[in-house]
Amino acid sequence: MSARVALIGANGHGRWHRRLIASLPDVELVGLADVQPIDPPADAPVFSDHRMLLAETKPDVVVICTPPHTHLPIALDALDAGCDLLLEKPPVTSVAAHRTLVSATTRAGRACQVGFQSLGSLAWARFRSALDPSVTALTAVASWKRDDAYYARSPWAGRRVVDGRPVVDGALVNPLAHAVMQALAAGAATGAGRPRLLEVERYRVRPIEVEDTAFARITFESGLPLLIAVTLAGEDFIPGEISARSPDGRALLEYPTDRLAMGSDATLSEVPGRADLLTNLLAHRADGTPLLVPLESTADFTSVLEALTLPGNPLPHRLDVPGHTIPGINALLRRAADTLSLPSELGITWATRPDRWRLPIL
Ligand SMILES: NC(=O)c1ccc[n+]([C@@H]2O[C@H](COP(=O)([O-])OP(=O)(O)OC[C@H]3O[C@@H](n4cnc5c(N)ncnc54)[C@H](O)[C@@H]3O)[C@@H](O)[C@H]2O)c1
Incomplete structure (x- = not known):
């Protein structure tokens, strides 16, 4: 039927x-x-x-x-x-x-x-199966570019409030939300518990109310650190990478393309196969197949989102850069991920002090 x-x-x-x-x-x-x-x-x-x-x-x-x-x-x-x-x-x-x-x-x-x-991909399932308590650090890196048309497409794009109603936009919670969700899901898969501390520096190169560039360090209950470094004002395109370090080496997932590198082989190879979420939902209705992304599994994402979008938060720090591209940003994203550090800890002249929040457990 x-x-x-x-x-x-x-x-x-x-x-x-x-x-x-x-x-x-x-x-x-x-x-x-x-x-x-x-x-x-x-x-x-x-x-x-x-x-x-x-x-x-x-x-x-x-x-x-x-x-x-x-x-x-x-x-x-x-x-x-x-x-x-x-x-x-x-x-x-x-x-x-x-x-x-x-x-x-x-x-x-x-x-x-x-x-x-992206949580429906076979590449994610393989990546997740390599995650256990031996993981010492997680990182997420993406470098995108968004043009004027992106911010003109909808009344809520780049905004915090529309017609007196709070809306949710910003690199971490909307365009690059997949990087945040996937990295949080990776943390949960290592057995690190829930995310407890969020330290974040947010920047904007456009006259918008939300961040287009962000560096966030999340610490899980076990102490496992996750460093997220993302921008919409990037140089060369980095689609989105989630990386897990352990004494055995590094596992790397490029989640938008379903490419994976595991163990000693650092070359990214495609792992084809994605279950689409609607088909999975229909299978769940028909025979109880488990949902790939049940609402409950997004609780950690929402607690991060809420901290980032609290109405009283100051606007992200404005950077005045030519052509809406931050010079040297890609190298900085990589350096932040490699060192698990925020720009203010790396001596970057334009960096601001991070905001810090204890995250509620849902
Ligand atoms: N999963 C993904 O990869 C992905 C990609 C892009 C967008 N999204 C998400 O999809 C949602 C929509 O994003 P978008 O970029 O398409 O936004 P959009 O503003 O471009 O389009 C939203 C549509 O909803 C309509 N709409 C607004 N209020 C409505 C209402 N009360 N009833 C019926 N229709 C209404 C608008 O007229 C518009 O046609 C957001 O939650 C966004 O984050 C997800």
Whole structure:
């Protein structure tokens, strides 16, 4: 029997979901909801209000791909309507919202999968199987470039508040959220416990309210350090690397490309194979296959997100650089990862003092 799937938030990344849904056998797209005109037009019923979509199309599964600050009310409505959820990352914007949604999902007896799709790769499964308590340090490095069009695409891009409502954007919690989630999941897989301390330096080269460059050191309960060094103002492209060091050597995962280097061989090789999260959710509904990214598994990500996006936080430190590229940034990302240090500890002249937070355990 085919599953009735609806999509809420159909432009932007929603187009990727539309293509995926169209490619899956045994999936019927029963409707789409968006507050803006849908482009390209859809060949399924379109609604401007997600509650009308839920009432009229009665989907089994709802994919929610709206801006992060809208996720919680839409997800609660979809659970009330008896749906299972594929909820885009970042799933919610606060620890309280995470608790609310976990409780509502349990109460409704439904499933909530979160859109961290790299966690469905075979490369990740192999990488994770190499993680154990002998790991002495984890790092995550990515160097991307975002152009003017990226920040012009949506009212919430680069913002902390829109129309008086807090929104969530910033390199660590949105464009490079996968690096943070994957690295936190790697920490959990080593048996290091929960992340307890966050020390972070955040920078911006654009007139935005959030960071486009960040260096974050997270310490887990066991003392295991994780150093995350990422930028959207980069030089050469580094897609996203998670690295685990141990006395046996280093395991390196390039998560966007599913390339892996393990043991003594430092060459990255592709490990093809990804389970898409919607197919996994449908298998979970059909036969109880475990979800790849259940909402509960994103608790550590949300506690980091909340610390980073507290309303009272100062704006990230502004760097005035030519062409929105930080000279020498790629070498600095690598040096920070190699030494597990923040720029202020490396004598970088433009570095600021880090912010420090004890992280709540969810
Ligand atoms: N998993 C990934 O790799 C990935 C990649 C990109 C974006 N995302 C996530 O997908 C979500 C959407 O991001 P985006 O970049 O596509 O944003 P966007 O702003 O470009 O698009 C969001 C769409 O949702 C619509 N929308 C807004 N409020 C709505 C509401 N209340 N009801 C119905 N529709 C509504 C907007 O009109 C727009 O069409 C975010 O959570 C983002 O972080 C995930």
